[in-house]
Amino acid sequence: MSAPIVAIKVYLKVWGALLLLLALTVAAAYVPMGEFHLPVALAISVTKAFLIVFVFMEIKWGGRLLHLAAIAALLWLAIFFVLTFNDYLTRDLPSALVR
Amino acid sequence: MSYLTKQTLRSWFFATDHKRIGILYLITILFFFTIASVAAAMMRIELITPQGDFVTNETYNKLFTLHGVLMVWFFLIPSIPAVLGNFVLPLMLGARDVAFPRLNLLSWYIFIAGGTLALWSLLHGGVDTGWTFYTPYSSTYANGHVVSMAMGIFVAGLSSILTGLNFIVTTHKMRAPGLTWFRLPLFVWSLYATALIMVLATPVLAITLGLVCLERFWGVGIFDPRLGGDPVLFQHLFWFYSHPAVYIMILPGMGVVSELITCFARKRVFGYSWIACSSMAIALLGFVVWGHHMFVTSQSVFAGIVFSLLSYMVSVPSAIKVFNWTATLHKGSITFDTPMLYALGFIGLFTIGGLTGLFLAALGFDVHVTDTYFVVAHFHYIMVGGMVMAFMGGLHFWWPKITGRTFPELTGKIAAWTTFLGFNLTFFPQFILGYLGMPRRYHAYPPEFQFFHVLSTAGASILAVGYFMPFCYLLWSLKWGSVATSNPWKATGLEWQTPSPPPEHNFAEVPTVLNGPYDYDAAKNTFCPQTEEGYV
Amino acid sequence: MSDRRAESALSDQFESVEQQHGADLFGMWIFLATEVMFFGGLLVAYAVYRHAYPHGFDLASHRLSVVFGTVDTAVLLCSSLTMVLAVRALRLGQRLPSIALLLATATLGCGFLVLHGTEYYHEWQEHLVPGRYFQFEGPHLTEAQLFFWLYFALTGLHSFHVIIGVVLMLVLAASVFERRLDAERYIALEVSGLYWHFVDIVWVFLFPLLYLIGLR
Numbered sequence: 001m002s003a004p005i006v007a008i009k010v011y012l013k014v015w016g017a018l019l020l021l022l023a024l025t026v027a028a029a030y031v032p033m034g035e036f037h038l039p040v041a042l043a044i045s046v047t048k049a050f051l052i053v054f055v056f057m058e059i060k061w062g063g064r065l066l067h068l069a070a071i072a073a074l075l076w077l078a079i080f081f082v083l084t085f086n087d088y089l090t091r092d093l094p095s096a097l098v099r
Numbered sequence: 100m101s102y103l104t105k106q107t108l109r110s111w112f113f114a115t116d117h118k119r120i121g122i123l124y125l126i127t128i129l130f131f132f133t134i135a136s137v138a139a140a141m142m143r144i145e146l147i148t149p150q151g152d153f154v155t156n157e158t159y160n161k162l163f164t165l166h167g168v169l170m171v172w173f174f175l176i177p178s179i180p181a182v183l184g185n186f187v188l189p190l191m192l193g194a195r196d197v198a199f200p201r202l203n204l205l206s207w208y209i210f211i212a213g214g215t216l217a218l219w220s221l222l223h224g225g226v227d228t229g230w231t232f233y234t235p236y237s238s239t240y241a242n243g244h245v246v247s248m249a250m251g252i253f254v255a256g257l258s259s260i261l262t263g264l265n266f267i268v269t270t271h272k273m274r275a276p277g278l279t280w281f282r283l284p285l286f287v288w289s290l291y292a293t294a295l296i297m298v299l300a301t302p303v304l305a306i307t308l309g310l311v312c313l314e315r316f317w318g319v320g321i322f323d324p325r326l327g328g329d330p331v332l333f334q335h336l337f338w339f340y341s342h343p344a345v346y347i348m349i350l351p352g353m354g355v356v357s358e359l360i361t362c363f364a365r366k367r368v369f370g371y372s373w374i375a376c377s378s379m380a381i382a383l384l385g386f387v388v389w390g391h392h393m394f395v396t397s398q399s400v401f402a403g404i405v406f407s408l409l410s411y412m413v414s415v416p417s418a419i420k421v422f423n424w425t426a427t428l429h430k431g432s433i434t435f436d437t438p439m440l441y442a443l444g445f446i447g448l449f450t451i452g453g454l455t456g457l458f459l460a461a462l463g464f465d466v467h468v469t470d471t472y473f474v475v476a477h478f479h480y481i482m483v484g485g486m487v488m489a490f491m492g493g494l495h496f497w498w499p500k501i502t503g504r505t506f507p508e509l510t511g512k513i514a515a516w517t518t519f520l521g522f523n524l525t526f527f528p529q530f531i532l533g534y535l536g537m538p539r540r541y542h543a544y545p546p547e548f549q550f551f552h553v554l555s556t557a558g559a560s561i562l563a564v565g566y567f568m569p570f571c572y573l574l575w576s577l578k579w580g581s582v583a584t585s586n587p588w589k590a591t592g593l594e595w596q597t598p599s600p601p602p603e604h605n606f607a608e609v610p611t612v613l614n615g616p617y618d619y620d621a622a623k624n625t626f627c628p629q630t631e632e633g634y635v
Numbered sequence: 636m637s638d639r640r641a642e643s644a645l646s647d648q649f650e651s652v653e654q655q656h657g658a659d660l661f662g663m664w665i666f667l668a669t670e671v672m673f674f675g676g677l678l679v680a681y682a683v684y685r686h687a688y689p690h691g692f693d694l695a696s697h698r699l700s701v702v703f704g705t706v707d708t709a710v711l712l713c714s715s716l717t718m719v720l721a722v723r724a725l726r727l728g729q730r731l732p733s734i735a736l737l738l739a740t741a742t743l744g745c746g747f748l749v750l751h752g753t754e755y756y757h758e759w760q761e762h763l764v765p766g767r768y769f770q771f772e773g774p775h776l777t778e779a780q781l782f783f784w785l786y787f788a789l790t791g792l793h794s795f796h797v798i799i800g801v802v803l804m805l806v807l808a809a810s811v812f813e814r815r816l817d818a819e820r821y822i823a824l825e826v827s828g829l830y831w832h833f834v835d836i837v838w839v840f841l842f843p844l845l846y847l848i849g850l851r
Binding site: 194195196197198199200260264265267268271272273298299300301302303305306307310313317318319320321325326327328329332335336339604609 | 646647648649650654657658661662665666668669670672673674675676677679680683684687688765766767769777778780781784785788
């Protein structure tokens with residue numbers, strides 16, 4: 001059971017969407033947003049990543065196993081970030097680091 | 100026609116047969132074990148007297164670094180997975196080989212390449228940073244061949260990742276018909292959990308060592324306080340891998356012990372699904388405790404508390420295993436064959452090691468014994484008293500299958516006892532030493548510690564004999580041991596349904612599994628292999 | 636003739652082509668998971684220092700060219716398109732279009748490398764390479780050097796992966812040309828495509844994190 005062959009139009013539409021999102025990424029960087037710049041930029045990047053993973057990489061057709069591999073990677077990365085920042089965000093030092 | 104029939108150099112160096120690759124790994128890790136043992140011997144000789152009179156400070160630092168690096172990355176981490184796992188996993192699954200046999204061979208080539216780099220570093224004077232490569236010493240101030248040693252480890256890590264990848268795909272995709280997940284032998288569960296850790300943790304080690312090398316190369320870097328860098332960030336990155344790594348260095352041993360206990364007690368494992376799931380729990384929880392190696396650094400107290408709590412939690416699945424093994428033994432029909440002696444030794448010694456881990460997980464106590472011999476004793480009880488004993492047990496258990504020969508049983512028993520006694524004499528005094536304040540990585544010490552050091556060195560010489568004996572008689576058995584039958588231990592697994600040694604593609608026909616593993620009946624003294632209808 | 640080809644497509648250890656196909660795909664996804672953790676370590680370091688030195692990172696990031704970064708990203712996004720079309724073409728038996736699309740992917744990859752190499756050259760000229768010759772005006776010199784260290788490490792690691800990808804595309808193009816890969820045996824292409832898309836995704840994240848800090 002292989003993934004069905006996708007119409008070229010679908011790929012072109014996704015490609016177009018990706019380029020639009022790229023434009024959005026750059027534009028958003030110039031809009032005053034205060035501390036929301038990082039979350040917004042990441043959200044747009046995540047959207048692009050989803051498009052690539054679901055359409056170009058056809059993860060749906062691989063079955064649960066491939067989903068598990070992708071989720072495991074993201075989960076483990078999250079564990080790494082969360083527990084590391086659990087230290088850095090709770091230190092007493094003024095700049096949170098050595099100085 | 101077995102897998103050993105063809106005996107040309109080519110057939111060995113270009114082997115894609117998982118059984119041959121397992122043997123290639125065995126020879127390679129023995130080589131590194133020997134070098135690392137010599138380093139340990141030199142350290143123990145130095146420590147007989149309080150003065151630093153056998154080697155210089157710098158040499159001593161290089162010795163413990165070499166010992167740690169080689170034992171961790173070039174012996175323990177590959178040991179059971181790459182030797183026994185490679186050999187036995189496809190057989191236990193009823194498969195003809197692993198999913199990617201050529202990748203398997205590449206893993207071994209890469210391992211050799213990594214080892215060569217490490218040896219190059221050694222021959223050019225070695226490294227004195229300790230196996231932990233803490234910054235900014237390793238990244239800025241250390242002289243020596245840090246980059247080549249770190250690159251050797253980096254490359255060996257890649258070998259580890261590829262082996263883990265291979266095992267995960269093999270376990271998912273190549274089980275024989277009827278072999279559902281909860282009919283898998285517990286050794287497979289432990290190898291799978293180990294493979295998960297290898298695959299998810301090792302890349303972080305790779306980037307971390309890479310960053311240290313980049314910092315040395317560039318003269319500046321992110322671990323340098325002069326740039327506003329945090330040396331403790333290195334420790335976060337390093338221990339994110341290295342803590343799960345210690346579970347790589349025990350989970351396969353636990354898997355072997357499950358196999359041995361059930362076979363030699365002639366009794367179905369108690370709490371099979373609990374043991375299987377506990378392997379997965381250890382693999383997961385092992386990733387969230389790394390900060391307990393950093394309690395005395397500038398890591399925040401809050402983070403220390405969180406890591407301490409999580410470290411207590413990770414002990415639970417290990418304890419579950421010990422309870423289940425004990426319950427398996429209860430009312431079993433126990434025979435004390437050599438593999439069983441190693442398995443029983445494992446249970447006792449791992450329990451002591453594990454319990455002392457709980458002592459260390461307590462923040463207050465840890466501050467007192469950090470960087471003392473208490474920690475050294477703790478991890479040697481687990482890695483040597485646990486993992487190495489399990490490795491020996493597994494090696495003896497599957498020896499007839501691997502080689503088609505049996506080893507002399509009485510000699511085996513004597514060696515097992517020698518190892519057990521030698522081990523305890525070596526490492527138990529070290530708990531006392533550490534508690535009394537003897538620091539690790541020191542070669543000169545106050546005279547009041549000498550008594551325990553002498554005991555420890557005496558133990559080490561007995562331990563050495565305990566390891567040397569199997570090396571001799573196992574080799575002897577290759578030529579003069581009696582020929583083995585296909586199932587000398589009357590065990591239930593699929594691997595015992597093939598001849599000893601197996602043919603090249605393992606099974607003439609892919610077997611169908613009709614039964615759970617471990618269908619032993621102690622009372623009636625019968626057993627039912629996995630290929631016949633039984634209880635599950 | 637097609638029997639022999641179908642036979643040679645199945646390796647000894649597998650029972651069916653489906654099993655092999657599934658194993659190959661799963662294997663590549665696991666490899667990509669390891670790559671996520673590999674880059675992840677470096678991203679954790681980046682996150683820690685960006686959090687500690689937001690002002691220094693802002694100022695340093697301004698020295699990167701948003702134009703170059705945007706074009707870099709666009710080039711890689713296009714290369715993902717050509718890659719996915721190359722796999723599609725091969726599955727449909729369109730040998731020459733597939734080769735052309737693979738070469739296009741490789742060319743776009745090279746284009747990325749040339750663009751990025753040019754950026755590196757400019758940065759070298761402006762004394763933004765960490766080390767003895769690093770220069771940065773203002774009070775945040777050390778923080779800026781930290782930023783650039785991470786910038787070169789992250790983009791360097793990424794470019795290294797692009798180089799491997801480009802070589803892979805050329806090897807695949809040759810394999811398709813020599814008919815070692817075709818409509819029945821395309822898994823190598825599919826699996827390499829996954830790798831290429833992953834490399835693209837990494838850049839999609841690196842671009843805003845490195846080039847677009849503190850622009851307003």
